[in-house]
Amino acid sequence: MSLRHSFFAIASLLGALSLTTSLTATECTVTSPDGQLELLISDEGGLHFRLQQAGELLLTDSPLGLDFAHQISVGPSARIAETTRRQHDGSWTQNFGIRRHIVDRWNELHIHLKNDLPDSAMTPPTVGLIARAYDDGVAIRYTVSPPAGSHEFTLESERTEIHFPDDFRCWLGGESTCAEVTYPATTLSAIPVLSGDTRWQGKPYRGVQPLLVETAKGYLLIAETDLSDWAGMFLSGTGKPAVTLTLAERHDGAAAVIGKGARLSPWRALQVAHSAADLVSSDFLTNLAAPSKIRDTRWIQPGISAWDAWWTGENPSLPQFTGLDARGDTRSHKEYIDFAASMGWPYQLVDWFWYENMSSYTRNLLSPLSSPSGDLQRSVPTIDLRALLAHAKRKKVRLWIWAHSHDIRSFGIEKTMAHFEQLGFAGIKVDFIDSESQEAVQWCEELLASAARHHLMVDLHGIFQPVGWARTWPHFLTQEGVLGNEYSKLPGNRCDAQHTITLPFTRGILGPMDFTPGGFINRTAEEFQVTHPAQVIGTRARQLAMTVINSSPLLVLCDSPRNYRDQPGIEFFRDLPTVWDETVVLEAEVGQHLVLARRSGKRWWLAAMNGEQGSSFQLHLDRLDPQVQNWSLKEFADAVPPSPSAAPSSESPSSPQEIIETTRTWNSAQPLPIHLSPAGGYTAILSAR
Known part of the structure; x- marks a missing residue:
């Protein structure tokens, strides 16, 4: 019953x-x-x-x-x-x-x-x-x-x-x-x-x-x-x-x-x-929310995933496809798999344009089935899916696979899940649901139940906001229902500093959020352009902070290996947890700033974001663990220009891509001062000494 x-x-x-x-x-x-x-x-x-x-x-x-x-x-x-x-x-x-x-x-x-x-x-x-x-x-x-x-x-x-x-x-x-x-x-x-x-x-x-x-x-x-x-x-x-x-x-x-x-x-x-x-x-x-319907959850493994060439908007192997039409091929997917392996990330996501006759983004889940449907069993000529799966296995990386809801509905939910399980995928990203009707809710619940039977984790996109399913179906690791970093590459970009600092107090309260942070071409609001490779508004430290502040057990990082490799700040993503044992909010004001710390095991990850104004804080680290007298801090901070007054500087760093990495010891009896640029951020990894 x-x-x-x-x-x-x-x-x-x-x-x-x-x-x-x-x-x-x-x-x-x-x-x-x-x-x-x-x-x-x-x-x-x-x-x-x-x-x-x-x-x-x-x-x-x-x-x-x-x-x-x-x-x-x-x-x-x-x-x-x-x-x-x-x-x-x-x-x-x-x-x-x-x-x-x-x-x-x-x-x-x-x-x-x-x-x-x-x-x-x-x-x-x-x-x-x-x-x-x-x-x-x-x-x-x-x-x-x-x-x-x-x-x-x-x-x-x-x-x-x-x-x-x-x-x-x-x-x-x-x-x-x-x-x-x-x-x-x-x-x-x-x-x-x-x-x-x-x-x-x-x-x-x-x-x-x-x-x-x-x-x-x-x-x-x-x-x-x-x-x-x-x-x-x-x-x-x-x-x-x-x-x-x-x-x-x-x-x-x-x-x-x-x-x-x-x-x-x-x-x-x-x-x-x-x-x-x-x-x-x-x-x-x-x-x-209703308790979990899955008894044995050992097969559910959260973690970080590399994406593919779509977000950055360009793929040298397919120069004819840019911007919204950008896509991966066998070569570029191997590049992302190799980078995931080098960083210790468990996953890489093969996104859309991988299979023949893919349904267009103008069609949603409940479109008439008489309309053409894609063939989930036949990949396009530029992608050798089985070769990618074999390459990923050698690199000890597992693949997630994208599919259009209309094409899953046409092929059949159970057949789709059985097919992807047989191929060896870790999970499935389902897109373009675009409805909150009872029929759409029923379909999503059927899909989640079937995915659980086939040990496939799930990421839903083009969907309404969270409604408690992350607890009821714990293999449902993340979802969209958010205006995320993909909007940085869309005309009329609305993913600005005000939006991203408001999200943790609104949409972020509801549940996991596949915001896809991690853009490394960082620009001020005045410098920002919708172009390719894709840019983001705000500092690099802010993009690091988003990975901790915006909770997502499946953390999909948006940028490309060529924009990540050997870049300042990239080491923050190594060994970064995506689920947590404890959370403490240190400073918060809706639409203005948020400073919090999350613990995994014996270490804490500290993260701060603000709005369009520079800001400074004095953080009391004894709130994290009163038994710890000294902390070892590995910090990733904005390069904030010095201010002649006690007030935070309103100037941006010389480049939003600039980030200061330091390692030091801090006595918890002393407040820790941190300084954020406009649209800035701060992160640190804390270990007890």
């Missing part, structure tokens, strides 16, 4: 043990274990909730409800009929994240609803609520079962809204179904109201999660997690300090969700943080 379906049997047992009749009650409450957060759910005047922190309102009365087929609405006339409660105080081990030991403590309230509909109305589905409170957030989800005499229900829309007591500053993306967006600062009332022709920054508007709100007491982040066999959600404004949650429509036009049997909606998660540092270091969303 699946975890999601077995929940209903467990809930029934709990109800038999602790059922509380509350037909006359109009409000019930669930409180966080530390007693600071209080989520109140009421049926007075329609189903709604509000949230309090230490007795002060964080959220005002916010509607709840679902709209089903045949004009059946559950919410406006719903009554709280029965409630049960349970609590949990435990922990679990995370082997593929930013912290190994995860504390999992919560209180939970289950609400059975009775819906008062006119006598002439059809029987509605059975709907309930589950509300859960942690010390760092609360979450609500719907339980839905088909009406009596039926095996399915049709959900057309969701009524959930989130109302704030004031018009706070916030950050929300809004340009793409595949979450490749920036997160500009705005206010709640300025978020566009969704309509057929709504546009934001010149593009069709879809409010891409998460929504980060700076409240009077800190921060509140809105996201969804534990999405399974349901439609993904996006957000839109109301013209007031409130947002409404909207479900993606099915591609078959039959509403948003067609549910067969009892179902759970995703969690509507509200993460609460006193500070930006608390926001980044929280395990709240990870705890809400």
